Amino acid sequence: MDKQAHFYSADSIQDIDAFVDQAIAMKKNTTSFNGTLQGKKMTLIFFNPSLRTRLSTEFAAQELGIHTISMNATEGWKWEIDEGVIMNLDKAEHIKDAAQVISQYSDVIAIRSFPGLKDRDADYRDEMLQNFMEHASVPVINMESSIYHPLQSLTDLMTIKEAFGEKKLKVVLSWAPHPKALPQAVSNSFLQWINRTGHDVVVTHPEAYDLAPAFTANCAIEYNQQDAFKDADVIYTKNWSSYNTYGQILSEDQSWMVNRKKMALTNNAIFMHCLPVRRNVVVTDGVMDSDRSVIYQQAGNRLHAAKAVINHLLNL
C-alpha cells in the first residue's frame, strides 16, 4: 500500500506558512466547515492526562461532523513494540495488532504518549508514535509524543501571525524554572516549526540546558536571558528538563522567571506559553495578566489548529 500520510511533525506539512494561513482562514470561517466530514470516525488515545488537547482536538472533530471516542490508556494497556517477542509477560497486545484493529473502526486516530525521561535514546526514537504510524492503515495525529507536539506548534504560529501578520520578527524561546522534570516536546516542536518561517529565533537558557542540537541548529543561543529579551517581538516561555543530563532538573533558579522588568526590555513583545503554567514560578502574575499576554487566544487557537489538521488529513 502507499505510505499513509500522518500529522507527526513539521515534516508532515509541505508549506508551513501556507498551512498556518489556511488554519487562520478556517478559524475566521469556522462554521462553514461544520459537518463537512459527516459520518467519519475518530479515535483519540491518551497514554497520559490531557485537558486542552482533548477538548480542542475532540471538539474540533465533532464540529466537523466526525463521531469521536476518547480512550484513556492510563489504567493498564501496555502494547508490545518489539518484533518477534514471545509475549508471555505484562503486555497483552502487540502495537501492530492494536494499530490495525483501531484502524478498522476509525478514519483517523490521534495519540498522546509522553516520554519516560529516563532513557534518552529510547525517548528520541519515539517508538509509540513511530510504530503506530507504521502499522495503522488510516492517518495518525500526534497529540504530543516523546519529542514532538505539532498541534501546539501550529497553534503557536497561528497566534504569532494573528498578532504580527507578515512582519519579520525576533522570536525568543526562553527556558524558565519548574519544580518537576518536563519533556522537551513543546520546545523541540516550536523550534522546528518557527525555523520554517523567516523569523530570527533566539533560544535562551542556563548553560546546562541545551536542547537537542537538531532543533537549535538554526537558532542563536544566548545564555544571558536579559540580552536575549532585548528588542524581542515574541517571548515564548517554557520549561524543559535537561537534554544532556537527560530528564534531570539542574536548576530551579528563580532569576529565570519571566517578569515585567524583563518584558520591558523587549520591543513590546507578546507573551506566550502553551499552558498549564505555574504562576509566579515560570512567570509572574503581572506578565500573565498583562495586555501583551496572548495565552488564552493561544489556547483557543488549539481548536482551529486541530480542525485544520483533521481537515487536511481527511481531504488528501
Place this chain on the structure above:
Amino acid sequence: MDKQAHFYSADSIQDIDAFVDQAIAMKKNTTSFNGTLQGKKMTLIFFNPSLRTRLSTEFAAQELGIHTISMNATEGWKWEIDEGVIMNLDKAEHIKDAAQVISQYSDVIAIRSFPGLKDRDADYRDEMLQNFMEHASVPVINMESSIYHPLQSLTDLMTIKEAFGEKKLKVVLSWAPHPKALPQAVSNSFLQWINRTGHDVVVTHPEAYDLAPAFTANCAIEYNQQDAFKDADVIYTKNWSSYNTYGQILSEDQSWMVNRKKMALTNNAIFMHCLPVRRNVVVTDGVMDSDRSVIYQQAGNRLHAAKAVINHLLNL
C-alpha cells in the same frame, strides 16, 4: 464585561414556579427542542463520581444538539484557587487559567465538586464553583457543589408539581440514617427551592442534626419524626452528616428509617429520594417499591430539568 449568568442555586432563577412549569412543558414536548442548540459545545467536569448526573446532563445536552465532552478530574488535576501564590507545589494550573481555557472551547461548562467535610467554613465558601464562575467567560452549571445541588432540586419540584399541580402541600424533609458521612448539598438545595413555593415545609431530624440556619429559617423543625409525618403530602428522605459537629456521623439510629408504618401516618404522601439509596437502612423495600414511591419518575425528570437549564442559559 457583563456579569455572566450561571446556574448555581435557586438564586440563579428569578421565578422558580414559572421555571418549574417551563421544565414540565419541555418534558411534555421534549422532541420539539431536539437539535435546537445544534453546534454548541458543552464540557462537563467531574471532580467526583457520577452516574445519574452525568447521564441526565450529558444526554440532555446531546438531545438539544450540543457536542459534549465529559472529563473526570479525579485522577490528578488540582487547581490552585488562591490569588498570588507561588505555584511550586502540587497544583499545576490556576483555576483562573483553567476556567478561561475551557471557556475557549465551550459554550457552557458543567462542574461537580463535592465538599471535603473536614473544614466547614472552606466548604461553605464553595470555592471551586465560585472561583470557576468568576473566571469563566461562558455560563457554568452546578452539577453538585460543596453545598448546593440545584439540578436535583429543580427535578424535585417538577416531580411534586406533576403529582399535585397547584395544590398547597405539607412537604416533609426527613433525615434518615446512613453508614457514611454525606454532604448537605441535596438537603440545603431542596429547602432553598421548596421555600420559594407556597408550601408548608417541615424538617425532621435527630436533635443534633440541624442543617445550616440559612436553609431552615422558613421551615418548621420537628424532632419527632412521627409527628412530622402526620398529614404530610410529600415525604422527601435524605441522610446528611452533621452541620454543627461538622461532617460527622452522630447517629445511625435505625428507628429513623422510613417504613410503611410511618408512611401510613401521612396524607397518602408520595415518597421521594434523590438516589442512590441504601435500601433497608434509609428506607425499607416496602416503601421504595410501593405505588406512592415516585423515585424513578424523579430520577427520570433529571433529564428534563437539565434540558430546561441548558436551554435557559444558552437562550438568555
Place this chain on the structure above:
Amino acid sequence: MDKQAHFYSADSIQDIDAFVDQAIAMKKNTTSFNGTLQGKKMTLIFFNPSLRTRLSTEFAAQELGIHTISMNATEGWKWEIDEGVIMNLDKAEHIKDAAQVISQYSDVIAIRSFPGLKDRDADYRDEMLQNFMEHASVPVINMESSIYHPLQSLTDLMTIKEAFGEKKLKVVLSWAPHPKALPQAVSNSFLQWINRTGHDVVVTHPEAYDLAPAFTANCAIEYNQQDAFKDADVIYTKNWSSYNTYGQILSEDQSWMVNRKKMALTNNAIFMHCLPVRRNVVVTDGVMDSDRSVIYQQAGNRLHAAKAVINHLLNL
C-alpha cells in the same frame, strides 16, 4: 409488562443463520443505515476494560444516529444484587434501582462484566447481566458477561460466512496456552453459536481443560491437537482457564501453540482469534501474519455485528 427483549446469548436470536446474513448485508450497505435511529440514546457500562468492544459498539451506535455515553464502573460502583439486604456495607445502590434509573435515560443499555474466576457457580449464574436485564425497562446488550460474549460470536459467524458462503465446514476450536487465567466466555459463546449452524465442530484441548458440558454436548472432543487440525476449514484459537479446576491455569504447554506446521495439516483453513492475542505464546507470528489469517477482518466485523444487534433490538 411484556418481557423485554435483550441480546444476551444465541438464545436471544430466533434464526441465527438469517441474522448472520442480515449483519453481512448491513455491512455491505452500511451507510444506508446511518442515522436511521436518530435521537435514540445508548448507555454503555464497563465493569472491565475494553478496547475493541467499546470502539465497535459505541461507533456502531453513533453511525446509526444514536447519542452515546460510555461509563467505566471500574473505580468504585458496586451494585447490590441480593434481594432484601440491609445495605449498610460497601454497596451504595441496588442493581434494581440502577437498572431502572439508567433505563430512564436510555433506549438501549450495553454492559460488560467479567467473571471473578473464583466461584464457578456464582459466575455461571451470570448475576450482573441476569439481574440487570430483569430490572431494566429497555433492551440490554451483553458486551461480555461472566460466561457469554455474543457480539464476538456473531462477528465470528459473519467472518466464516464471508470466507466460505454456504459450504459445510469442519470448524475447530483449539485451546492455546496463556500466562494469565482467562474466562471461558468467548469459547462458550462460539460453541453455542456455531452449533446453531450445520457445521461439524471439533474442540481440541489438553485433557484437563474441558469446557462446561452444556456447550460441548454437540461437539467432537479431540485431545490430540494435530488430529483435530486435519482437514479443518476453520481454526479458531483461544485460551481459557480450567472449568473443572475452576479458574486455574493447569498448563502453559507451548506445544499447544498454533504454528505453520499445524496449519499445514488443515484444508487450507482460515485462522481466527478474537484478539487481543499474545504472539508467539498462543500463535506464532508466522500464522498471525499469513494470508489465511482473517484476524483484522474479524475485528472489523465487530462494528457491523454491533450495528445489526442495535438495529434489531430498537426495531422490534
